[in-house]
Amino acid sequence: MADLATTATRAVSTEWFRCPACQAFVYHKRLKRNLGVCPECNHHFRLKLSERLAQLLDTDSFEERSGDLEPLDALSFVDSKPYTDRIRDAQRKTGLRAGAVYGTGTIDSLPVVVAAIDFAFIGGSMSGAVGEAITRAAELALETRTPLLVISASGGARMQEGCISLMQMAKTTQAVARLAEEGVLFMSLLTDPTYGGVSASYATLGDVLISEPGAHIGFAGPTVIEQTIREQLPDGFQTAEFLLEHGMLDIVEPRENLRRTIRNLLDLHAAAEAARQNRDGGTAAQLPSPEGAAPVTDPAQITVREPWEVVQLARHIDRPRMLDLVGFTFDEFHELRGDRLFGEDAAIVGGLARLGELTVMVLGQQKGHTTSELMEHNFGMPEPEGYRKGMRLMRYAARFKLPLVTLVDTPGAYPGLGAEQRGQSVAISESIMLMSRLPVPIVTVVTGEGGSGGALALATSDRVLMMENAYYSVISPEGCSTILFKDASAAPRAAKVLRITSPELLALGVMDAIVPEPPEGAQTDPAASGANLRAAIIASLARLLQLHREELLAQRYERFRKFGAPGLQPVLPPITGET
Amino acid sequence: MSDMRMSSTVADARNRARRLFDGAEFDESLEVAERGLAEAPDDVELLVLAGRAGVEAGAPAAVDHLRRATELAPDDAGAWHHLGEALAAEGRMEEADQAFRRTVELDPEDQVALTHLGHTALATGRNEEGVGYLARAADIAHAFSTASVSLVDMYRSFGQYGEALEHARRVAHATADDPLGWLDVAELSLQVGRLDESRTTFDRLRELDDVPGHEAYPLHGMLLVEIRRQRWDAAEDLAGQALTIDPHGLGTDVAAFTRAQHGEAPEGAEPPPTQVEVEQALFSSLADYRRVLADSRRLGAGDIVG
Ligand SMILES: [Zn+2]
Numbered sequence: 001m002a003d004l005a006t007t008a009t010r011a012v013s014t015e016w017f018r019c020p021a022c023q024a025f026v027y028h029k030r031l032k033r034n035l036g037v038c039p040e041c042n043h044h045f046r047l048k049l050s051e052r053l054a055q056l057l058d059t060d061s062f063e064e065r066s067g068d069l070e071p072l073d074a075l076s077f078v079d080s081k082p083y084t085d086r087i088r089d090a091q092r093k094t095g096l097r098a099g100a101v102y103g104t105g106t107i108d109s110l111p112v113v114v115a116a117i118d119f120a121f122i123g124g125s126m127s128g129a130v131g132e133a134i135t136r137a138a139e140l141a142l143e144t145r146t147p148l149l150v151i152s153a154s155g156g157a158r159m160q161e162g163c164i165s166l167m168q169m170a171k172t173t174q175a176v177a178r179l180a181e182e183g184v185l186f187m188s189l190l191t192d193p194t195y196g197g198v199s200a201s202y203a204t205l206g207d208v209l210i211s212e213p214g215a216h217i218g219f220a221g222p223t224v225i226e227q228t229i230r231e232q233l234p235d236g237f238q239t240a241e242f243l244l245e246h247g248m249l250d251i252v253e254p255r256e257n258l259r260r261t262i263r264n265l266l267d268l269h270a271a272a273e274a275a276r277q278n279r280d281g282g283t284a285a286q287l288p289s290p291e292g293a294a295p296v297t298d299p300a301q302i303t304v305r306e307p308w309e310v311v312q313l314a315r316h317i318d319r320p321r322m323l324d325l326v327g328f329t330f331d332e333f334h335e336l337r338g339d340r341l342f343g344e345d346a347a348i349v350g351g352l353a354r355l356g357e358l359t360v361m362v363l364g365q366q367k368g369h370t371t372s373e374l375m376e377h378n379f380g381m382p383e384p385e386g387y388r389k390g391m392r393l394m395r396y397a398a399r400f401k402l403p404l405v406t407l408v409d410t411p412g413a414y415p416g417l418g419a420e421q422r423g424q425s426v427a428i429s430e431s432i433m434l435m436s437r438l439p440v441p442i443v444t445v446v447t448g449e450g451g452s453g454g455a456l457a458l459a460t461s462d463r464v465l466m467m468e469n470a471y472y473s474v475i476s477p478e479g480c481s482t483i484l485f486k487d488a489s490a491a492p493r494a495a496k497v498l499r500i501t502s503p504e505l506l507a508l509g510v511m512d513a514i515v516p517e518p519p520e521g522a523q524t525d526p527a528a529s530g531a532n533l534r535a536a537i538i539a540s541l542a543r544l545l546q547l548h549r550e551e552l553l554a555q556r557y558e559r560f561r562k563f564g565a566p567g568l569q570p571v572l573p574p575i576t577g578e579t
Numbered sequence: 580m581s582d583m584r585m586s587s588t589v590a591d592a593r594n595r596a597r598r599l600f601d602g603a604e605f606d607e608s609l610e611v612a613e614r615g616l617a618e619a620p621d622d623v624e625l626l627v628l629a630g631r632a633g634v635e636a637g638a639p640a641a642v643d644h645l646r647r648a649t650e651l652a653p654d655d656a657g658a659w660h661h662l663g664e665a666l667a668a669e670g671r672m673e674e675a676d677q678a679f680r681r682t683v684e685l686d687p688e689d690q691v692a693l694t695h696l697g698h699t700a701l702a703t704g705r706n707e708e709g710v711g712y713l714a715r716a717a718d719i720a721h722a723f724s725t726a727s728v729s730l731v732d733m734y735r736s737f738g739q740y741g742e743a744l745e746h747a748r749r750v751a752h753a754t755a756d757d758p759l760g761w762l763d764v765a766e767l768s769l770q771v772g773r774l775d776e777s778r779t780t781f782d783r784l785r786e787l788d789d790v791p792g793h794e795a796y797p798l799h800g801m802l803l804v805e806i807r808r809q810r811w812d813a814a815e816d817l818a819g820q821a822l823t824i825d826p827h828g829l830g831t832d833v834a835a836f837t838r839a840q841h842g843e844a845p846e847g848a849e850p851p852p853t854q855v856e857v858e859q860a861l862f863s864s865l866a867d868y869r870r871v872l873a874d875s876r877r878l879g880a881g882d883i884v885g
Contacts (some may be wrong), residue, residue: 223794227828230852343603
């Protein structure tokens with residue numbers, strides 16, 4: 001880059017910039033200190049490639065490898081001027097040779113292969129050279145098993161390169177597909193703007209898709225879908241926030257947090273890679289030593305409670321919920337979002353977590369405690385999008401051989417019209433199927449309500465545990481009461497006959513162990529409950545991590561094969577006394 | 580303090596701090612200057628060097644060093660100028676405004692300080708005063724200056740399109756690669772009725788802006804010009820071009836409108852949009868265009884590095 005940089009002219013040299021969003025005049029040194037974010041309104045100004053790399057990478061760590069890359073005029077293209085002139089103009093203007101660079105660097109000393117597009121070079125359009133930089137970066141990442149970070153900013157295809165530009169979509173995609181096959185992390189940072197041939201190829205195929213507030217991302221460019229006079233586009237159309245809400249991104253993070261976010265992902269994956277070099281599925285040695293009470297496997301050791309009382313405890317507004325428990329159980333948690341299909345469903349929360357030195361994928365239904373939290377998470381009742389996000393993250397776990405931990409707490413899958421239209425049944429069945437053959441250890445704990453298929457969709461696992469005062473049922477006690485007893489008020493009786501409590505399910509073999517709770521229930525001491533949960537998960541993983549993939553899948557098959565099988569299915573004695 | 584009496588360590592600190600500053604090693608420059616200040620706390624030159632290096636390094640002490648320099652040398656325009664920049668970098672606009680005001684009192688021809696003063700006045704809500712300083716700065720600069728860039732926006736917001744156009748032309752010619760400069764010229768010449776200049780400039784813009792996805796914007800500008808000129812054939816031709824890029828968007832409405840000007844019946848059941856509606860939509864498209872170009876303007880300027 002250096003030789004051209006010296007001859008580059010500056011399009012504008014100015015000390016004060018007017019913020020395009022709030023119209024404030026901002027002194028350039030203030031903007032610089034604020035990483036190019038408007039101090040008045042938080043508008044994220046576009047960054048030059050050099051600035052972006054400097055913000056993300058350790059100082060002086062970037063070693064460029066793309067020095068020989070240059071756009072190729074394969075079509076000998078001429079419009080109002082020869083394409084070669086256009087290239088020369090862009091090179092003079094940006095000081096770059098190819099419009100994209102790639103190389104190696106570090107983020108907080110963690111190695112990463114980086115490729116980045118410069119929007120100032122013919123709108124960051126996808127030329128053969130841009131595709132080459134990204135592809136070579138992916139190949140280098142694969143060869144060295146180093147995580148790949150690609151930073152995109154593009155208006156779309158490079159028309160002057162015709163079908164050669166189009167082919168870059170396939171070329172880059174197949175390169176990142178090989179990373180997915182081999183379990184090498186690919187993080188895609190989509191910056192303002194990312195459109196067309198870039199957004200419709202490698203850029204949206206990262207294991208993790210990251211963007212900044214307000215960044216514009218879409219397929220058709222902004223003017224192409226310009227609203228007609230009588231049509232209104234929704235607010236925030238094609239912004240990162242809009243995409244996040246529609247399940248298309250994992251993370252939208254203010255610029256000041258980006259380096260830390262990427263660093264954390266690299267760190268978690270470095271631990272996973274270390275485990276992979278050692279043995280499939282992580283190593284038990286990476287687990288911390290448990291400190292809570294050990295899980296219980298003898299039903300006689302569980303305090304017997306009226307089933308209806310258990311239901312009330314499981315639903316208690318103060319009972320620790322998924323995210324509370326994640327906080328107590330894991331040493332770190334980084335949420336990943338989106339089903340990449342339709343929407344982000346907050347009823348299921350998932351992400352990467354650290355348990356001692358072991359990186360795991362965590363998934364679960366989240367309810368919350370306040371009315372607004374309950375509304376935000378739809379009372380823990382997932383839509384199909386929630387399950388599809390879950391499946392995406394399960395595949396992520398399989399790709400990187402990360403053990404999966406699921407925490408179940410749902411009244412059931414959401415039974416709405418939209419959920420039916422978008423295939424609630426299919427989402428649940430596919431989730432059960434995916435879990436049944438997922439080639440990594442899976443531990444599930446039913447922590448509150450285990451509502452039927454909506455719960456099982458996250459619970460087809462190697463070890464299924466439940467917390468002492470959780471319940472697990474094929475139907476809500478209220479529903480059963482109405483259907484079988486023709487009387488909604490007989491729910492306590494239904495709760496009893498459905499055999500939904502932890503000692504009963506342990507005796508039936510549906511549960512493998514019970515996580516003890518404080519005497520008056522988990523809500524009285526969430527931290528102690530969390531410690532017990534942590535101990536139970538550690539104990540389960542420690543055993544499962546000893547198994548080879550084939551043993552693991554065979555045992556999981558047998559685990560569910562036995563239910564209802566004559567001679568294998570334990571039978572409970574009749575309930576004595578009045579039901 | 581005379582050179583004779585100046586300790587060699589202080590002279591050495593000045594030289595080294597300056598050399599490091601020139602080599603963009605700001606942290607090191609600040610450190611050397613501050614060590615020199617431990618020996619000679621009232622050395623104005625060292626204070627200014629420490630302040631300037633501190634501004635670049637993002638050190639909070641920068642303002643204190645420069646403030647001290649202005650106390651020791653109240654007639655040193657340079658020290659006031661740098662103090663103003665240090666304050667502006669911290670977002671302390673009122674204080675920066677005072678520092679630049681003092682700079683300009685001491686050196687009325689300091690065009691850069693006048694530009695800063697104009698902006699600090701704008702940032703503190705004194706728009707007319709700010710524009711006055713910027714106009715003075717632009718006069719001193721003759722051709723292009725940062726002041727002109729902001730004057731285009733300010734005159735436009737005052738509705739003084741003629742003045743805005745004059746500065747827009749300066750900016751566009753000086754920064755020929757930047758499409759935003761030409762968009763200003765094209766829009767402002769349309770506003771003042773210089774339709775030929777507007778049309779030529781939109782044509783030029785179409786040639787200049789090679790960002791994929793921007794193709795329809797200059798067409799929308801040309802359409803506005805032709806509609807204003809009531810050249811319905813030209814407008815219909817442009818609407819047809821817009822339709823090829825933009826089959827579901829504004830092009831549809833504009834084509835329906837231009838066809839109606841020829842007395843053709845609308846294709847659908849709906850009546851064609853009115854001229855006011857069409858112009859509003861086209862202007863709003865140009866406003867979007869302005870936003871996306873403004874977002875890219877910084878890419879051509881100095882680095883922002885964290
Ligand atoms: Zn702003």
